[in-house]
Amino acid sequence: MDVAEEFERRLQTRLGGIGAAARLVAAGQAQMLRGLAGFAALQAPREVDPPGVFSHYAPEEVAATLRVSGASARNQLYFAETVVRRLPRAVDALAAGIIDLPRLRSLEHATSPLDDDVAAQVEAWILDRGPRKHRAAFSAACRRAVIRLDPDGAKDRADEQRRDRSVRIEADEDATSTLIAVLPAEDAAACYQRIDHLADIIARNRDDDDERTRDQIRADVLVDLLTGRAEHAAPIGCEIQVVVPITTLLGLGHEPGELAGYGPLPAAIAKEIAMRPGSTWRRLLTDPQGTLIEVAERRLPSPAQVRHIRARNRQCTHPTCTRKATRTDTDHTVPYAAGGPTHTTNLGPCCRRHHRMRHQPGRLWKVRQPRPGTFEWTGPAGTTTTTYPHNYLTGEEHLSACD
Ligand SMILES: [Zn+2]
Known part of the structure; x- marks a missing residue:
C-alpha cells in the first residue's frame, strides 16, 4: 500500500468513526426521549394539579437527575411526551440514526398546530422521503408538507400571523437598540432587497475613505429611507420571485407556492400575491411537479x-x-x-x-x-x-x- 492509499484509508476510517458516533448520539437521544416520556406517563396529573399531560411537580425530580433547571426539565418532558405519542416513527428514525435531534425538533415544531391524524400524515410524508441534505431543507420540507396536507389551516394561520404584523423596538446593551418589523414575508423580502440594492450602489461608488462594511451601509440606508435624512435612487430593480404551481393559480389544487429566499407559502397566499398587481415581485409558474413553465413579465418596465x-x-x-x-x-x-x-x-x-x-x-x-x-x-x-x-x-x- 503506497503512502497516498494509506492516507486515504486513514481519512475513511476517521469519517466512518464520525458517522458511527453521530448514530450513537442519535440513538442515545431517542433512548432519553423514551425514558422521559415513560416517566411522564407514570406521573399522571393529580386532581389538585392544573390541567396538563403529567403532574405539575414531575419536572423537579427530572431536574435533579439531569442537573438542569426546573423549567428546562419541564420543556424536555413536554417535548419527549409529545414526540413519543404523536411522532413515533420519527423517534424510531432518530433511534436508527436516520434523522438527528434538530430535525426531530423541526418536525415537531412544524406539526405542533395540527391534530394527531394530520401530524401523522406529515410525519409519514417526510420520513418516506428521507432526511434531506441538511436541516434547513428538512425544515422547509416539513413546512411544505404541513401546507400541502392542511391547506385551510395553513391559510388561517398565515392570515392570523400576517394580521399581527407590527414594528417594535427593544433596547439593547451599549447604546444600541434592535428595531423589529414583523411583516408579510413578501413585503419583508421587498424591503430588504431595496435596502440591499441601494447599499450595493453605495458600496460600488464610494470614496476610498469610506470603510463601512456592507452591514453598516445597509443599516445607514434603512435610517436614511425611514427618516428622509438622505436622498436615494428611485426603487428600480427590486424583484421578489413568487413561485406558483399553475394548478394552484387556476384554483384546481392546493399545492404550496414558494417565496425565493423564504420557503413554502400556503397555496391561497401564493395565489393572492401572484394575482395582486405589484411592482416588486415576479411570478414563476410551475407544473404540478415543480418544473418551471413560465416566467411572468415584470410589471415595471426596465x-x-x-x-x-x-x-x-x-x-x-x-x-x-x-x-x-x-x-x-x-x-x-x-x-x-x-x-x-x-x-x-x-x-x-x-x-x-x-x-x-x-x-x-x-x-x-x-x-x-x-x-x-x-x-x-x-x-x-x-x-x-x-x-x-x-x-x-x-x-x-x-x-x-x-x-
Ligand atoms: Zn396626455
Whole structure:
C-alpha cells in the first residue's frame, strides 16, 4: 500500500468513526426521549394539579437527575411526551440514526398546530422521503408538507400571523437598540432587497475613505429611507420571485407556492400575491411537479424599455396632448392586470391625466397599439384618432383622423 492509499484509508476510517458516533448520539437521544416520556406517563396529573399531560411537580425530580433547571426539565418532558405519542416513527428514525435531534425538533415544531391524524400524515410524508441534505431543507420540507396536507389551516394561520404584523423596538446593551418589523414575508423580502440594492450602489461608488462594511451601509440606508435624512435612487430593480404551481393559480389544487429566499407559502397566499398587481415581485409558474413553465413579465418596465418608448413616441400618445414623453407615465396598452406583457410593443408614454382618463371605471376611452408605437384612441362618441411614432427622417409625428 503506497503512502497516498494509506492516507486515504486513514481519512475513511476517521469519517466512518464520525458517522458511527453521530448514530450513537442519535440513538442515545431517542433512548432519553423514551425514558422521559415513560416517566411522564407514570406521573399522571393529580386532581389538585392544573390541567396538563403529567403532574405539575414531575419536572423537579427530572431536574435533579439531569442537573438542569426546573423549567428546562419541564420543556424536555413536554417535548419527549409529545414526540413519543404523536411522532413515533420519527423517534424510531432518530433511534436508527436516520434523522438527528434538530430535525426531530423541526418536525415537531412544524406539526405542533395540527391534530394527531394530520401530524401523522406529515410525519409519514417526510420520513418516506428521507432526511434531506441538511436541516434547513428538512425544515422547509416539513413546512411544505404541513401546507400541502392542511391547506385551510395553513391559510388561517398565515392570515392570523400576517394580521399581527407590527414594528417594535427593544433596547439593547451599549447604546444600541434592535428595531423589529414583523411583516408579510413578501413585503419583508421587498424591503430588504431595496435596502440591499441601494447599499450595493453605495458600496460600488464610494470614496476610498469610506470603510463601512456592507452591514453598516445597509443599516445607514434603512435610517436614511425611514427618516428622509438622505436622498436615494428611485426603487428600480427590486424583484421578489413568487413561485406558483399553475394548478394552484387556476384554483384546481392546493399545492404550496414558494417565496425565493423564504420557503413554502400556503397555496391561497401564493395565489393572492401572484394575482395582486405589484411592482416588486415576479411570478414563476410551475407544473404540478415543480418544473418551471413560465416566467411572468415584470410589471415595471426596465429603464431601457422606458428609454426606447420615449424615443419612439416623443409625446404623450393621446391625440390632443403635447406633454413631453420624458414627463409621462409608462402605460401598458393592454393593462398588466389583464395579462398585457411588459414589452415595448405593449407600452407607451402617457401623461398622468390621460393615463388616469383611460383607466377610469367604464373605460370611456379605449386605446389599441396595432403596431409598435402606433396608438388608436377611441373616444366615448366612437371617434377613433391615431397617433404614430416619431419619424426621425421628417422630424415630425403623424396625426390623422379617421372615421
Ligand atoms: Zn396626455
